[in-house]
Amino acid sequence: MKKATRQAYGETLLKLKDNKDLIVLDADLSAATKTDVFAKEVPNKFYNIGIAEADMMGTAAGLALGGKRPFASTFAIFGAGRAYEQIRNAIAYQNLNVTIAATHAGVTVGEDGGSHQAIEDIALMRVIPGMTIINPVDDLETEAAMEAIMQHEGPVYLRLGRLAVNRVHKEKQPFVIGKGEELLAGHHGTIIATGAMVQEALTAATLLQQENIFLNVINMPTIKPLDEALLLKIAKKTPWIITAEEHSIIGGLGSAVAEYLSEAYPIKLKKIGVEDRFGQSGNPEILKEHYGLTASAIIEQAKNMSIR
């Protein structure tokens, strides 16, 4: 069962349609962000703002001031990137209940190339005070996260992917914003991953078991606020940590983990992600390979960490 988290986003919006406060906005990408079905079935709760992301964020802010819970949908690069200051000043500065639904995050946008591959969006959103950042691992977690978001007070950046991904969960679990999840237990080291990289981490850990290397695997869907209690617990019982994310190694999950642990409980840490460079056109699988976003890249690093 493979499904893109953006697909789950669109389907969940439809499931939430009877909530009187839900409003969906898009900026001329509704077929790609998967809001198109909602737009067709619930036209009175959908507004297409056109190719104008800054205006969409401001409009979402106004809707929230009017008591609504808007989901402003666009690609991550145009949300976090182009409309950064509108998100900061119109939405977050007022602590409004706006969700920025950012699809097509990371290099797996693929052939559109580096201009469309947001690999710095988590970093941009992390520095905004009060911003919650959620990067779900699969379709079930996306749905559960959206249900939690509907009860949450304050702005949320919901990071979604373009590609279909395997289910990590067998069934939908209640989503608690700010909590990580231990998927595998081991004593040689820990991989903390977010989004599509969780699947790669699980694959890596399973393969390493055949070589008698046993790793913890943590799914960290909320990047802000970070599950510091879980991090501290893990740091105290593991010799090293690898973080893995489809994002720049600067400013994302790895940085967040490093920032916290370097003060709270310093241990050996390696960040896996896109090195300090832009993406390029290509088949998503080839791009993942090229930028080191694979199980084999994780295995290589895990072996380096274990030897040292």
Place this chain on the structure above:
Amino acid sequence: MMKFEEKARELRGNIISSLESAGSGHPGGSLSAIDILTVLYYKEMDISLENYDSQDRDHFILSKGHAAPALYAVLADKGFFDKKELLNLRKFSSMLQGHPDRLKTRGVDSSSGSLGQGLSIANGLALAKRQDNIDKKVYVLLGDGELQEGQVWEAAMTAAHYKLNNVIALVDHNGLQIDGSNDEVMAVNNIADKFKAFNWHVLEANGHDITSLIEAIEQAKTNKGAPTMILCETIKGKGVSFMENQVGWHGKAPSPEEAQRALSELKEVL
């Protein structure tokens, strides 16, 4: 109309006093906007302490947020907070921030100040009112220099596209901005024609003439099928002779002596 004119004059004095106390801030655009705010808050808008916590009222967004001293003078006078707070403008831990902050100041409907964003927010509020069948208006005041921000025109399209006749935008057209006149810095030109071309109703008013403002706003309230923009001709620094039409008074507070001069001028007019 005399009582509104007297009220505006009193508020001008409070603006000068708060800016003098702050030691920084924006007198020029506050004084050019205060007659508009007076007409809105004392005559045209359905907004008060009593209905403030309800969505079933008019809303106001000061998109040109640097005119915060004008908005604060009005809100204090309307009883949203103690007038003594005006002397804490821009001071550390004050409820009166340099630009409006909804979370700190009761009566502020939206934080603002980063130019170009207010009309988008007004559209969102107007859509929320439409969703809830609330027959009230969202007023937004923009600066003319602010029209140089592209987002304003994105929002102008949105308001017209969704036929938001509950949006009433006013432009404080004083012709000056930080670096000089609008025409020198980046000519906006033909503001009325531009909004007309974006399918807005457009009205013009003398932004310092109470009767002219009331007429335009009351006409705007009856307009159907499209948002309305009222182009208000104003004078930057209006009411204080040495500030009028002076670019230098965009973002500089009066010294105690200058404030004294300004206040005595305002009293003389009365």
